[in-house]
Amino acid sequence: MTLEIVLMWLAVSLYAASAALFVVGLVWRSQLLMRVALWTAVAGLVPQAVAIGVRWVRVDHGPYLGFYEVVSSYAFASVVALAIIAWRKPSLRWVGVFVMPLAFLLIGGAMLAPRSDLAITPTLASWWLTIHIMFAKLSYLSFFAAFAVALAYLARDRWPNRLPEWLHEKLPGQADLDELSFRFIGVGFIFLTIMIVAGAIWANEAWGRYWAWDPIETWSLITWAVYAVYLHTRLTLGWRGAKSAWFAVAALPFIVFTLIGVPLAYQSIHGAYLTGY
Amino acid sequence: MTRPSVVRALTSAKLVVGLLLWLAGVAFLATLVPQGAPSSPEVLSWAAANPALAGVVRFLGLNSGYTSWIFLVPLAVLAVSTALCSWQRTRTAVRRFRAVRDATPSGLGKRARSWEVVRVDGASAADVADVAERALAKARLRVLREGNLVSGTARGWGAFGSPVFHWSLLALILLVAASQLTQASGLMGVPVGDAKPIAPQSYGTLRVGPLHAWSTSPRSVAVPDFDLTWVVGELDRGPTPLVRIVAPGGHVLGEGRVYPNSPLRVGSITVHSNDYGLxxxxxxxxxxxxxxxxxxxxxxxxxxxxxxxxxxxxxxxxxxxxxxxxxxxxxxxxxxxxxxxxxxxxxxxxxxxxxxxxxxxxxxxxxxxxxxxxxxxxxxxxxxxxxxxxARLSVVDDWSVPWLYALLAIGLLGLGVSILAGPRVALVESAQAGEGAEARVWISPWRGEIAFRDGLARSIADATAGTVVQEEES
Structure with a gap:
């Protein structure tokens, strides 16, 4: 337990430092600070990954039971998403200005929650659970990446003269950003659909019904409908640019609320995964 | 409204967007109030605590939000709209598939309207066409060349992704509706050593669709054994009955230990263990x-x-x-x-x-x-x-489950193809211009992948030390 907690606090500290460096880097318009901030975030992934691994071995399941495990793993996923975006498109590393404070808040909030070990129950002992959770995380990652790229688009679109010169030069073209955001949402929508389908099949195996309009099921469908609307506006109504980007930004709270907020706001059979049982 | 205008209205993307948002809104509102029959204690106590809202909620049927008219009517309209759109999308997909299959550079040249132009100084049109040919091949397109006109096409079958997804969605809506009408599900208490026929009198609680047909010689559910602990894979699965489905003649059709994530399935019958007692x-x-x-x-x-x-x-x-x-x-x-x-x-x-x-x-x-x-x-x-x-068993007689899973898989496949592997058609026309040459890059407007066109233009410009100069309409 001690090693895990020490590692987690180390990750919290590095994420906090990274968040601060990103903000300072943006204010001072310093590429160097941004680069340091990114590497600090990546450095924070290492102790968190080890902590997750240590806990995984001890409790014999992945990070998906209880507020501490679930929320801290979303922080981990957010930083992984940032690292992937920065690796594939180095000019987008500055989205860490938004990602790292959020990751810090998530992991910090998780550290304040009870960290008791929750054992796998017979209902949870299913491969469908693994698939369900894996695609929940992947959909969150994709939508979050789309959100970050859309923010980049909007920032340059609305404040073309306020962004640092180097950022203007380094950022991909607006058309590229626009399409990248759409692609992330397209992939995220597929992952979200797989998550819902895997969850329905798992519910049928475990409880004997595949859909019961439980709040979290309903909210996942609401989120699915919101992103389906995005795809329709994009592919059928021809929305592009700022309108599409605003939609990508506005849609993110739906997936965040579905994955983290619903179990806290509603009484739900699903709530146990976040609030314990 | 004339017939075509009704069809046009029903296939309008704006209508679909509106319906999706409406359904999401109703679903959200339904999560805010207790769900159940008007006489259920939760609904009555909520109504007593919220007298100002109770009337509106009752009128809208929000306490049975997912079976209320404000949910089912828009869902039905969405189903009709999906059917019409699926039909339209199928016809479009066939057209696009043929367009990709039969595409020729000169044929595409007649359709091209909006171009990205790359100017290359000191090069011939043939050299630029060579570069374009390589760029299109690198983008994994099937390349055809007619002089200085080079076309690239790929994934004609990708045009069917969207119709497959939408047809699956429609079939899913219809299948779920048919399943609700024809299934029988409920809880049945079977003492260890006994058997009960799969018939209405055996159930403690029963929900049966109006079109469900009970068998005149029903199969039986027997519980020959029961264990309070049942360990599988080092995990205690809890109280676990051994359940048998028996044909009228006594022949055992299926048997298994039933615990969470391990139901017994025999034909359309699925048995889950719900609880136990004495x-x-x-x-x-x-x-x-x-x-x-x-x-x-x-x-x-x-x-x-x-x-x-x-x-x-x-x-x-x-x-x-x-x-x-x-x-x-x-x-x-x-x-x-x-x-x-x-x-x-x-x-x-x-x-x-x-x-x-x-x-x-x-x-x-x-x-x-x-x-x-x-x-x-x-x-x-x-x-x-x-x-x-x-053993208190949940016994569900529902033929639709395997079909439902199959439709979900087909729908996912269609969705994946639609989003990730749509058809691609590109054309590069090279011509002499002043001291050098000009490459005009066009892509089909089906998915509006401007970044793909920009990428092609950039790769031609990079390979020829040319410059992307403008976008032009013709």
Whole structure:
């Protein structure tokens, strides 16, 4: 337990430092600070990954039971998403200005929650659970990446003269950003659909019904409908640019609320995964 | 409205967007109020606590939000719209598939409207066309060349992704509706060692669709064995019955241990284990020892019924005619946290008998050990014959589940193809321009992948040291 907690606090500290460096880097318009901030975030992934691994071995399941495990793993996923975006498109590393404070808040909030070990129950002992959770995380990652790229688009679109010169030069073209955001949402929508389908099949195996309009099921469908609307506006109504980007930004709270907020706001059979049982 | 205008309205993307948002909105509102029948305690207490909103919620049917008219009517319109759109998309997909399959550079040249232009100084049009050919091949397109016109096409079959997804979605809506109309599902308590036919009288609670057809020679659900702990993969799966589905002739159709994530499936029947309790068998015999009747009350032990008490009607037809009793049966059992964790070592059956409808009749109260009998007024005897566990099974007769899974898989495949592998058509036309050459890059407008066109133009510009100069309409 001690090693895990020490590692987690180390990750919290590095994420906090990274968040601060990103903000300072943006204010001072310093590429160097941004680069340091990114590497600090990546450095924070290492102790968190080890902590997750240590806990995984001890409790014999992945990070998906209880507020501490679930929320801290979303922080981990957010930083992984940032690292992937920065690796594939180095000019987008500055989205860490938004990602790292959020990751810090998530992991910090998780550290304040009870960290008791929750054992796998017979209902949870299913491969469908693994698939369900894996695609929940992947959909969150994709939508979050789309959100970050859309923010980049909007920032340059609305404040073309306020962004640092180097950022203007380094950022991909607006058309590229626009399409990248759409692609992330397209992939995220597929992952979200797989998550819902895997969850329905798992519910049928475990409880004997595949859909019961439980709040979290309903909210996942609401989120699915919101992103389906995005795809329709994009592919059928021809929305592009700022309108599409605003939609990508506005849609993110739906997936965040579905994955983290619903179990806290509603009484739900699903709530146990976040609030314990 | 004329027929075409109705179709146009129903296939409008704006309508679909509106319907999706409406359904999402209703679903959201339904999560804010308790779901259930108007007479259910939760609904009544919410209405009492929120008198200002209760009327509106009742009018809109939000307490049964997902079966209310404000949900089902838009869903039906969405289904019709999806059907019409699927048909349109299929026709479009066939056209696009053919367009990709039969595309020629000169044919595409007649359709191209919006171009990205790359200017290359000091190069010939043929050199630029060579570069374009390589760029299109690198983008994994099938390349055709007619002089300085180079076309690239790929994934014509990708055009079918969207119609496959939308047809699957429509089929899914219809399948779920058909399943609701034809399925029978409910809870059935089966004592260990007993069997019950899959028929309405066997269920404790039952939900049956109006089109469900009960078999005249039903299969049975038997529970030959039961264990309070059942360890699989080092994890205790909890109380686990062995369940058997038996054909009318006695042939075993399927058998298995039933616990969470391990239901028993035989044809359209799916059996899950829901709970368990005790089953006390009571046998009534006449003075002459002849069997007059028997009953097996099921006793639950949980927070709401901690004493293991149940009431069963008992009708005994003896020499003096039929006498109906209101019978209360209690078995006290060892419990842990409200749950039964073993059979009582010395089970005692408390029986209270009151002749039905006779308020002032004498009430018999007695306690019987296992095997003991109580003599009734007419000389017949009531015996505590057996005590065992019973398994409360969820027995669902629904043919649609495998089809549902198949449709979900097909729909996902269509969605994946639609989003990730749509068809691609590109054309590069090279021509001499001044001292150099000009490459004009065009892509089909189906998906509006401007970044793909920009990428092609950039790769041609990079390979020729040219410059992307402008976008032009023609």
């Amino acid at each position: 089953a006390a068998r009571i046998v009534v015999r006449g003075k002459d020892g002849r069997l007059l009747g028997s009953t097996t009350p099921l006793l639950d032990f949980d927070a709401s019924s901690p004493s293991g008490t149940t009431q069963v009607p008992l009708e005994i037809t003896g020499a003096g005619g039929a006498v109906a009793y209101e019978t209360t049966v209690t078995v006290k059992a060892a419990r842990s946290g409200g749950e039964l964790h073993r059979l009582p070592k010395d089970p005692r059956l408390s029986v209270t008998l009151r002749p039905t409808g006779a308020e002032d009749a004498s009430v018999t109260v007695t306690e019987l050990a296992l095997g003991e009998s109580l003599e009734l007024a007419d000389g017949s005897t009531l015996r505590f014959d057996r005590l065992t566990y019973y």
